[in-house]
Amino acid sequence: MDDLEFLKTHAPATEPPRDATTARARDALLSRIDAEQSPRVVSAPAQEADRRTPRRSGRRVWRWAGVAAACVAAAAIAGAFLIDGGPARPDTAAASALHQAAAVALKQPSPAPLASGEYAYTKSEGLQLTSTAAEVQAQMSTHTPFVRETWMGAQSRLRETDGKAVFVTAQDRANWIAAGKPDFFGDPGTSVDSLGKYVPLDLPTDSGALFAELKANAAGHGTGLYNEMFVLVGDDLRETATPPAQRAALYEVAARIPGVELVGNVSDSSGRPGVAVAMTDDTTHIRQVLIFDPNTSQLLAEEHRVVAGNEFGWPSGTLVGSQTYLVHAVVGSNSEVPPAQK
Amino acid sequence: MARDEDARAIADSLRRPSAFEAVFTRHFAAVHRYAQQRVGVDAADEIAAETFLQALDHRRRFDTTQPSARPWLLGIATNLMRRRWRDEKRQLAAYARTLEVAVADGAAVESAAPPVGGVDRELAAALASLTGDDRDALLLFVWADLSYLEIADALDIPVGTVRSRISRARRRLRERLAPAPGAPDAECARTSFTSVYVHTALAEEPDNG
Numbered sequence: 227m228d229d230l231e232f233l234k235t236h237a238p239a240t241e242p243p244r245d246a247t248t249a250r251a252r253d254a255l256l257s258r259i260d261a262e263q264s265p266r267v268v269s270a271p272a273q274e275a276d277r278r279t280p281r282r283s284g285r286r287v288w289r290w291a292g293v294a295a296a297c298v299a300a301a302a303i304a305g306a307f308l309i310d311g312g313p314a315r316p317d318t319a320a321a322s323a324l325h326q327a328a329a330v331a332l333k334q335p336s337p338a339p340l341a342s343g344e345y346a347y348t349k350s351e352g353l354q355l356t357s358t359a360a361e362v363q364a365q366m367s368t369h370t371p372f373v374r375e376t377w378m379g380a381q382s383r384l385r386e387t388d389g390k391a392v393f394v395t396a397q398d399r400a401n402w403i404a405a406g407k408p409d410f411f412g413d414p415g416t417s418v419d420s421l422g423k424y425v426p427l428d429l430p431t432d433s434g435a436l437f438a439e440l441k442a443n444a445a446g447h448g449t450g451l452y453n454e455m456f457v458l459v460g461d462d463l464r465e466t467a468t469p470p471a472q473r474a475a476l477y478e479v480a481a482r483i484p485g486v487e488l489v490g491n492v493s494d495s496s497g498r499p500g501v502a503v504a505m506t507d508d509t510t511h512i513r514q515v516l517i518f519d520p521n522t523s524q525l526l527a528e529e530h531r532v533v534a535g536n537e538f539g540w541p542s543g544t545l546v547g548s549q550t551y552l553v554h555a556v557v558g559s560n561s562e563v564p565p566a567q568k
Numbered sequence: 569m570a571r572d573e574d575a576r577a578i579a580d581s582l583r584r585p586s587a588f589e590a591v592f593t594r595h596f597a598a599v600h601r602y603a604q605q606r607v608g609v610d611a612a613d614e615i616a617a618e619t620f621l622q623a624l625d626h627r628r629r630f631d632t633t634q635p636s637a638r639p640w641l642l643g644i645a646t647n648l649m650r651r652r653w654r655d656e657k658r659q660l661a662a663y664a665r666t667l668e669v670a671v672a673d674g675a676a677v678e679s680a681a682p683p684v685g686g687v688d689r690e691l692a693a694a695l696a697s698l699t700g701d702d703r704d705a706l707l708l709f710v711w712a713d714l715s716y717l718e719i720a721d722a723l724d725i726p727v728g729t730v731r732s733r734i735s736r737a738r739r740r741l742r743e744r745l746a747p748a749p750g751a752p753d754a755e756c757a758r759t760s761f762t763s764v765y766v767h768t769a770l771a772e773e774p775d776n777g
Contacts, residue, residue: 229741233710236691241609243600243616251617255592258621259585356633386572408717408727419573443583 320488320503324481327501328433331474331523337467339426340556345379346424346467347557347564351495352549356391366402367394369545376465377560378424387416394544427462431471433478440479449509452483456505459483460516463525464551473523480516492517494527495550511536512546525551574637578630588627591637592620599641602712606649619645634721639714643722646704694744698737705733706741 243251340346352374357367371389376382393399402408430436444454459480462468468476480486480503489502500517507514515529527550534542555564574594580587599619603612622644623630623637630640695703708714708722716734720727 229738230710233691233706233741237711238605240601240604243597243613247600247613247616248596251596251613251620252589252592254617255589255620255624256586258624259588405727417572 317485317487320486321481323488323501324477324486324503327518327520327523328474328477328481330520331470331477334470334522336469336471337556340379343380343558345377345382345557345560345562347553347555347562348376348378348465348551349553350374350465350549350551352547353545354547355394355545364401364405365398366405367398367540368392369394374549375563377557378465378467379560380423381560382424383560384419385416386419388414390414427466427468427472429462429468429472429475431475433475433482436475437479437482449507452485453505453507453509455483456480456486456514460514460525460528463516464528464549467554470523477523489515495548496552498526500526506533524554527551572635575630575632575634578627578637579632581624581627585624588624591623591641595638595641596620598638599645602642603645603649605711606707615645615648618648622648631721639718639722642708642712642714643724646708646722650700650704694741697744698740702733702737702740705730706737709734
């Protein structure tokens, strides 16, 4: 028996925490949570917390290292600057493209509500960056491809399949070798998660009312008011089967957000033509791009890339995460896959 | 558990703090278990509860590249326990005393079942002889089953430092647990040096409490 085995076999015996202990600790945590939430409850509609749950469940958590934490301190400054009407103004070219997207959305037929037992299925593919939080010279960064499927309905479900990670650059691989080839990547595989009951979005279709609502929801969160509003627009467009009128209002809101710029005509990763708009977070130095179909106004894809000045020293344009929405369908269960996808 | 489940819950909690409760539900028992091993059940109740309060307050610092929040939480708990060295010292000394009584009563040191608390006095002494940093790294590795990378994340130190701390800790343990040169057998050797060593080691350890 070596020393490690000895230590393991001589570990102190333990007992599960007593129910009263767990309950007391949970109560303390919930009290702290309540104290933190209380200022926002006052200003938000009573049903807000419930309404927001299902759409956030669709938000992709980009796995970039530590940027948010490092930038929190600066967020208040950036946010205040924008709120006070700094130099950022809505970009007229972007606004024009987004007004057009809104007009197209209003011409689309409204989908029938989901019948009992039906689910809105979405399949997407993308890449996500994983990076160690080490110094730039020692970083190891990889891109991991993934396939994501969601079934939104009474018992919503998420299935994600990660592929094999690849180093972003040859230097990343060299750093990994120099570090002794640590087990850094995780194994390719599939994970399944329950997302609970999906409650369709109930957004105002009046763009002025929606702007005010998203502004209220964004205040105090993220790295700046308008950045956060743009994030919320993206949240509401993806994997939510947003009705055309609400989608139109979301595009109208985006048209009014200072800092949104027109990228222009692009192709998504599957080759489909689209129109792209973007917003750069000057705190995180990450640019979020939304690509929509000019003929249907559906969200086709999104990307997050770093820009110059990021604290990790990554070259401008390094992909932090991308997701391309490939299939939308209504299916009869939370495990059914549309025929073309089998 | 889905790989991103913790990251998703913590990201959600930035807007809806109640989402953080899911992290508590998933990891409270594990944090409590590790704290209990280190400082005993009473102190563990406080440490585990305080860990989640601190985690909530500092959740923006969570590195969302990590597939699980467990290492991060154990790192917070470890920091809290550094302030409780008196409890840990008392815990280790109690184990040692328990076994000394057992030996005096004629009970076998190496019984099939682990003694009360599960740590024998040689081990208690050896652990007490380590520096706090080395002990943290070693016990996160063997008792909390964290990998070197997870320990690096938990303690916010480079992985190379984890490696050297664990290596140093293991070397000291081997020195303390190995039979003394010339001893008639291992059991006698371990028994012979331990009672002296327990007292010196516990007396010499810096008190951070």
